[in-house]
Amino acid sequence: MISKREATLNYLILGFFAVIALFPLLGVLSSALTDPANSSASLTLPDSPHFANFLTAWNQGHFGTYMRSSAIVTVSVVVLASILAILAGYAFATMRFRGQSVLFYLLLLGLMVPSEALIIPLYYDLRDIGLTDTYWSLIFPQIAQSLAFATFWMRNFFRGIPTSLIEAAQLDGATRWGVLWRILVPISKPALLTMSMLIFMWTWNEFLMPLVMITAEDLKTAPLGLAFFQGQHTSQFSLLAAGATIVAAPVVVVYLFLQRHFIAGMLSGAVK
Amino acid sequence: MSAEKMAATAEVGAIAVVPTSARRAPRKSDRIAYLYLLPALVVFGAFLLFPLLHGFWISLYDWDGLSPATWVGFDNYVQAIADGALGNAFLHSAILIVFFSVLPICLALLLTGLMTHATKLKGMGFFRVVIFLPQVVATVVVATVWTAIYAPQGVLNQFLSAIGLEAVTRPWLGDFTWALPAVGLIGTWVQIGLCLVLFLAGVSQINPELYEAARLDGAGPVREFFAVTLPGLRPQIAVALTLTVVAGLKSFDLIFVATRGGPGTTTTVPGFEVYRRAFDLNQVGMACTVGILLALVILIVTTVINRIDPGERA
Incomplete structure (x- = not known):
């Protein structure tokens, strides 16, 4: 099908962009493995891998604490947003009720509102009820911001499921609740996985929300911790690189295993 | 009823x-x-x-x-529009959109035109994963990495010195002229993979008969691109525009970590102004005004972009 010359040209182009994408990221990894004594802003290639940097960053750089905060917030947001979106998506897809389209468009508005437009009033509202500097100040707003996409996603998936399947279950005596959790959710696993991967990535990588809401050291999330570490330790490049690697690692590792879900989800035009 | x-x-x-x-x-x-x-x-x-x-x-x-x-009613809005500093922040966003959106999309379209059969290549799965990778890395990490690359002793200046261009080396993110394009190029690096993967997937869905028909009509590669590939990629171009333009408008993370709006205010963007006005300058009312204006701009831009591909969406 493809001529040899065409294939070579394609490989050259793809190879070039693969190198461009990888170079900065592998550079960080390489710096993170360099002995701190030899570290500099320039690209350093370690003689022998110096894994101790990760340990130093984890303990003395507090990245262990930051990662724990990020894990707590991210898992909470993914689980709660998914459950709420399944329930709401089910209602929008299979039921008919007064105000349906108004509510749906109101929810879709959430796709367009940037966190920059919410963050200031949110800060004052949450401060007034004593929620700033708690995990809740990160969890609730991020669930709200994920819901527009997540509900839309689940509704579209549920609508694609043949009605005959639902009706057959109802003839067998299944309740609405039963149809949702015993029939629809199990066959939605791939869609659910894609959705939760996107929410996981958005929440893990979020920066503005923790920057404004959190001042307590032990509540800082991983990206926030990295930004502060970068501001304070400008000369400790191998530690900074180790920290950056630790912060990026969870999403990158999951991406490598579930790349189809990430790419398909993001290419569908999903925005938080 | x-x-x-x-x-x-x-x-x-x-x-x-x-x-x-x-x-x-x-x-x-x-x-x-x-x-x-x-x-x-x-x-x-x-x-x-x-x-x-x-x-x-x-x-x-x-x-x-x-x-x-x-x-003060709508005074903040009047002031925001009259205020040159805020106008500049929106102007910087417009320049960033060139780097986040226009540049990656044009480049990816050109490359897609060059390799219309790429999805059938052996090892395409590997390239797709690698080229798309910058999209999933946290912006704070991306900004940290590129700050080091652009640093006075960083890789970029080292490379320039090595090829005899010592004269053009500079602290890129501290330079009044070059800081904004330097930040913009980080966006190009992040978005090019998304556009390329998106367009290559799109081009593989175009009916091959359209290409054959174009060839029978005697179309060369250039006319084939404009007559078949470009119209066929309309849905993908709409998605790419939406994602990259919104990313360019919401560049707070990148700016905060890489430049804090500096040097001076040469790289400030609306999102950064929201933060700075509220927490550094204590202009909370104005900060909210900028936030609402940014939301309006995003709403208008995404609505206009979706007109490109009206067939989409439920």
Whole structure:
């Protein structure tokens, strides 16, 4: 099908962009493995891998604490947003009720509102009820911001499921609740996985929300911790690189295993 | 009510293929829907809609965050539009959009035109994963990495010295002329992979007969690109535009970590102004005004972009 010359040209182009994408990221990894004594802003290639940097960053750089905060917030947001979106998506897809389209468009508005437009009033509202500097100040707003996409996603998936399947279950005596959790959710696993991967990535990588809401050291999330570490330790490049690697690692590792879900989800035009 | 009943009766007769309208026809007691919606709507209302309206409300006041606020109506908006500093922030965003959106999309289109059969290549899966990778790395990490690359002793200056261009080396992110394009190129690096993967997937879905027909008509590669590839990629171009333009408008993370809006205010963007005005300058009312304006710009831009591909969306 493809001529040899065409294939070579394609490989050259793809190879070039693969190198461009990888170079900065592998550079960080390489710096993170360099002995701190030899570290500099320039690209350093370690003689022998110096894994101790990760340990130093984890303990003395507090990245262990930051990662724990990020894990707590991210898992909470993914689980709660998914459950709420399944329930709401089910209602929008299979039921008919007064105000349906108004509510749906109101929810879709959430796709367009940037966190920059919410963050200031949110800060004052949450401060007034004593929620700033708690995990809740990160969890609730991020669930709200994920819901527009997540509900839309689940509704579209549920609508694609043949009605005959639902009706057959109802003839067998299944309740609405039963149809949702015993029939629809199990066959939605791939869609659910894609959705939760996107929410996981958005929440893990979020920066503005923790920057404004959190001042307590032990509540800082991983990206926030990295930004502060970068501001304070400008000369400790191998530690900074180790920290950056630790912060990026969870999403990158999951991406490598579930790349189809990430790419398909993001290419569908999903925005938080 | 009666129309709904009729639809319900029609549904009884329906067998295998049920049209969408009939499928969503009412069954009994659909008020239960509100119970399913309740948890989502409560969280969405309390933590998104309410702050949004509250933000609009604050934007109508002159408020420093501490002392009592003074009602100024739309004065903040008038001032925001007249204020050159804010105008510059939006101008910087427009320049960033060239780097985040126009440059990656044009480059990816050109490359896609060069390799229309790439998805059939061996090892394409590997390239797709690698080229797309910058998209999933946290922006704070990306900014940290590129800050080191652009540093005075960084890789970029080292490389320039090595090829005899010592004269052009500089602290890129501290340079009044070059800081903004330098930040923009980080965006190009992040977005090019997304555009390329998106367009290559799109081009593989174009009917091969269209290419054959174009070739029979004697079209060269250039005319083939404009007659077949480009129109065929319309949905993908709309998606790429939406994602990259919005990313360019919401570049707070990148700016905060890489330049903090500096040197001077040469790289400040609306998102950064929201933060700076509220927490550094105590102009909370104005900060909310900028936030609302940014939301409006995003709303308008995404609506306009979706006109490119009206067939999409439910």
